[in-house]
Amino acid sequence: MAADGRRPENLKVDGGMAQNDLFMQRLADVVGMGIRRPGISESTAFGAACLAGLGCGIYRSVLDIGALNRSETRFEPHLEASERRKQIAGWRAALQRVRST
DSSP: OGGGTOOOSEEEOOSSGGGOHHHHHHHHHHHTSEEEEESSSOHHHHHHHHHHHHHHTSSSSHHHHHTSOOOEEEEOOOSOHHHHHHHHHHHHHHHHHHOOO
16 A cells, blocks of 8 residues: 555554554554554454344444444554664565575
């Protein structure tokens, strides 16, 4: 997306790794943007269940679903841009060393 000139303000993540606070903070630092983790760790499954509920008439509209309480945890980047670039360069150098040719 950044190559297209469209950079999101935040990333919203879910799933197993998203439960690791250290990983989430590191991700925010490396990508240089806020990371949002929903209160429901498997929001993809939750979304599918909500759409099924909509189809069965449990919910009247997507607005009803949107009104469900969804707390979230936010992780904001703390690295300066120069440090971020340095760490990414180090990561790329490490990848080059372990890649087979």
